[in-house]
Amino acid sequence: MPVSERLGSHLKRAAQALSAAKQATLKQAGLTVPQYAALLYLSDNPGMSAAALARACAVTPPTMNTVLKNLQEQGLIERTPHEWHRNILETRLTEKGERVLADADPRAVRVERGLAAEFSQEERETLVALLGRCIGFLESARQAEH
Amino acid sequence: MPVSERLGSHLKRAAQALSAAKQATLKQAGLTVPQYAALLYLSDNPGMSAAALARACAVTPPTMNTVLKNLQEQGLIERTPHEWHRNILETRLTEKGERVLADADPRAVRVERGLAAEFSQEERETLVALLGRCIGFLESARQAEH
DNA sequence: ACACCATAGTTAGAGCTCTAATGATCGTCA
DNA sequence: TGACGATCATTAGAGCTCTAACTATGGTGT
16 A cells, blocks of 8 residues: 555644644743643643643643653642542642743744634635544544454 | 644644554554554665655654664664665665564554545545645744744 | 442653754765 | 765754553442
């Protein structure tokens, strides 16, 4: 099966180009792409658990653990034990985290807006729908595998 | 800007679901996704340089170096100096590499065929075209950044 | 009450990925 | 001949990512 016929290779290249573009612009704010994603969700949901954050960002808990560790070392987040549910750690942005996110977000949004502007409203909806079907199939295939 | 409106998040999730599905099936053949990609290109172009392979797989040379190192340790490829162009290393599959690829390829193709079967011919072409425009914009944006 | 299960968090280990910097070789051009 | 630039290869270092295995807590079932 020729590579050019494989939807996967187009998908992968597009995702990689996106990641590279975001990485280039976020670097100026001192963040990586996963760090930015985590801060963005935390900003909307202060105090959410690392596990919930991992689900939101579509990564595994150990991966999120790594990202949070780096964010914590930079003083951008703080993690405090939950009042009574002692098994969960509440994660929140620090003031510095808010400032860094406020610097990074416009940069990331600029990339997204630029990308969106390449398409008409109808094309965007088509693309999102097609990608959604890819995700649906691939995730069910993954489950069926085992 | 809401996350659900960002094309990037859909793109990223789709690519990740694809990678996860391939990873699950390729694991049974003892390969990672990048290792499989490298073997696949090498199979079609015996003797190609690591730099050319990196371009084909859309990764940087140091990344390909890491992948090739692991493949070499498993005895799946061999790298020999070019006859007169002494700066380049010709990379080739070993017999074992051929066998492993012959085992892995049908598994990967099964995922690709399953994914392709989710769409009509026209939908596939639409998806590839839209992704191509994403790639085009993002790569030019990346250049303009610097 | 006790076993069970789901969830949260973590650690260990392997592998991929990038940027940045370095060194080696070849071809070209003054 | 000698300098320059292009290409190839590699190393160092930081960070992301996964699977696998483990611990701990809280709720649910009999």
